[in-house]
Amino acid sequence: MSTVIPNHISSMSAGRLADALGAPTLEASSRASGSPLYAHLASELRRLVETGVLSSGTRLPAERALSASLGVSRVTVASAYRDLRDAGLLRSQQGAGTFVAPTARESWGSLSRHNGSGVLEFVNASPSASPLLHEAYLHAVERVRDRLPDSGYAPGGSVELKESVAAYYTRRGLPTSTSNILITCGASDAAHAILDTLIEPGGRVLVEHPTYPGVVDAVASTGGRCIPVSVDPDDPDGFVAAADLAARQSAPTLAYFMPDFSNPSGTRLPVDSRRRLSATMHRHGVLTVVDEVSADLGLDDSPALEPFGVATPARATITLGSTSKTVWGGIRVGWVRAEPSMIDRIASTYARRQLSASILDQTVAALLLDHYDEVCGARSQSLRAARDHLAASVREMLPDWSFRLPAGGLSLWCRLPTDLRSTDLVAAAHARGVLLAPGPRFGLGHAFDDHQRIPFTRALADITDAVAVLADITAAQSLSVDSAPRRPSVVV
Template sequence: MTEPARLRDTVTARALSERLDMAAVLGRGGPMYAGLARDLQRLVEDGAVAADARMPSERVLARVLGVSRVTVASAYRSLREQGVLTSVHGAGTFVVPRSDARPWGRLNAGEGPDVLEFVNAAPPPSAFLGAAYEAAARRLASTAAHSGYVPGGVEHLREAIARRYTMRGLPTTADQILVTAGATDAIHAVVEALVGPGNRVLVEHPTYPGALETMRAVGATCVPVPLDPGDPGAFVDTADRAARQHDPVLAYLMPDHANPSGSVLPTDTRRRLAATLHRHGVVTLVDEVAVDLDLDGAGALEPFGAPVPDRAVVTVGSLSKSVWGGLRLGWVRADAAHLARIATGYSHRQLSVSLIDQYAALELLADYEDVVAHRCAQLRAGRDALTAALARSVPSWRFRSPAGGLSVWCTLPSGQRSTDLVDRARERGLALAPGTRFGTGYAFDDCQRIPFTRTPEEIEDAVAVLAELMGGASAGPRERVPSRAVPDAVV
């Protein structure tokens, strides 16, 4: 435990006592310390107690709970033996962060025709991609004298991106846009500029793993705010309380078709949330990578942050989901002051984004409504195939059919763990990302993300393996699996 204790959140005994189910602890039978240890572990796994949190002292927690100090000491000892807690002489007892050293930290199952790759929610190349690159190559041929470096991005492309924001109800000019090499690159640029070591960042929970990793890379602490897709309105009050308690400098949100839950914040909710975070002086980083993936035709909602000043919200987007992940083209939209900081830092590591990719993006944006319609038709077929197969083959799994996005977020039956399921699925040639990748600490080991970005036939194969692992009929041999490798990152 090398991180300075002063950078850690401390969980108070009073806060723990309000969340512990003492009636269950006392009523389970067996040693009281064992029941207390189980309930403390539940809070850690649910994310109610954050990774790296400092636990209250044995003496103080015992007094607040009205139990003996021996009971608390024994519960702490049990959790230390299980690797959930660790004690540092002179500093206290801390929650041990879940390590990514296990195989699912950086998945690498090798190559072979027997791998069903369902780790990443990444669609195949758009049918419009080839023509766009052909046109981009022709445009490139006419710029023989061009140096190839365009800091900030090609002006016509920035204008096209700005027009789309304006059409959606968020007036934007080209000088508010910075072109980046993808959305993750954009997130990294924003976080590097606005977040420093020891700062806290609010994140919806569950959330995109890449964002969590970016926050940790700059030394920030992620403060998880639970998001229930069935009750998104409650998120505002929880975020308000978290902002008061933790004094974050940034909040990272995916208000449209969130990864992995697929949740969408209604217009009134996003307005209240934007105003609440602005009131606390928190800049909101809005990830719109899936904003266009509206599968049920509900229509685009007002962009997050439209009613608040531009300085309150920084937005990132890309073409990775609507077009292809191999087209490394994203952007940042921000007010002039924030964009200047972000662009200055970005220029230190990226002189310019590929010119041919920018020209291709310009062609794609010219026909973007058709591009999106084609992609949504593909994803709608995949979603419908997946939800039907899950309901038929693993009826004990609970899930909501998302109105958009790229994946279904499932709750596993009681006693089942995603990390175990991932290990067993790998042996059957099915590669998955465990639920724990989408949260902090030990959260979401009872959840499983299943992307619907593959073909309906591949989806049926994957669910057949899951059904077998859950005790159903044997899936049998598979004759067709196009995936050749399991990528390292989870998108």
């Protein structure tokens, strides 16, 4: 198989890699684990790849050089490299060397673009339009009639919509005026405008791990680097401690967090945890960007929680939101909330990207924000039914899969059984007409290939059909594994 060599090659020297592997204790650790030395070495290399220490495209040292630095035989290194090539984590090319393979993030390619007839699209966790949307557009058309003699542009956002967004935050306990608001064409534009304004090449950004893929892509587009902080829905306090440690060790410029029903894990930080996290970031001088796109998607009558950053100075937090999940992704309306001076900086950056969001869509958003409790109530009701249906379907047809039922959000984050990889599952499902995003799409490096996100934003019948396809694939994979001759595998 030919290997595409990246245009910009980074290399890891044998000495540096030996240090990262813990060369002095490698053989002792192998004996303690009970695994052959080559298998233990492969396991440790896999760990470095999956945690992003060895990033995609990195050229590894030659077998002879690494064996000398580790004090092991060349056969041991060659066997470890071979195991990781077989697992798809490394690729080699004659005369060029051995490289960390592209991740699912870089190679999933046409999956997200394929949306033909008969295809069940579960790549995007985006629900259908709000039942209130049609009537809102009819009213908006009449309101816009008076603006037709104007240019149709509203740089920074219409006064009407900024007033509605400001009132939305004030109702939630965060006093806000129009000077605190910038209107954008969706949350993605908001995130890009913030990051383009504040991140210099090489700048570091703390992100939850797993996280929303667009965050990683947006940071990379600025030349920045994401620093992963593991998030566990069952241990929010552990996340606060891990973020504290990462801030001390990495000296990040920003943190990008989703404290309410994080995508894809569904994690929601309790009030005490979010207060301590906000204070911790402020103490380290880290500006926190808060993504609230899912904040209003509570599904189990969860109490409304105070917005992140209420208890810290206003300058410590920038918040972004949108109507994409509560109303409809077809309305490209989002916003940034921050101190007026910061809004001015971000608006200046954004003006180079976009002149104005659609006046008609802004008018629709303003109308619906004035009836937002009704909008969110209808959305939560439909999502709750879909979540419960998906959960029941997975329990029935995929009993070896495990998940934590989220109290809000848009998807299940499922742990896969041993010997099943998300990238393989997604490829097989694609061939059967079911489109999914692979687990590594939600992390850095090759992490989360043992997880699969399934949105519950589709019709119940479509959810049933999709899970049935995954059950067929999983059963076939199990039969294949059981009947295949086994060879020593990497310990992970």
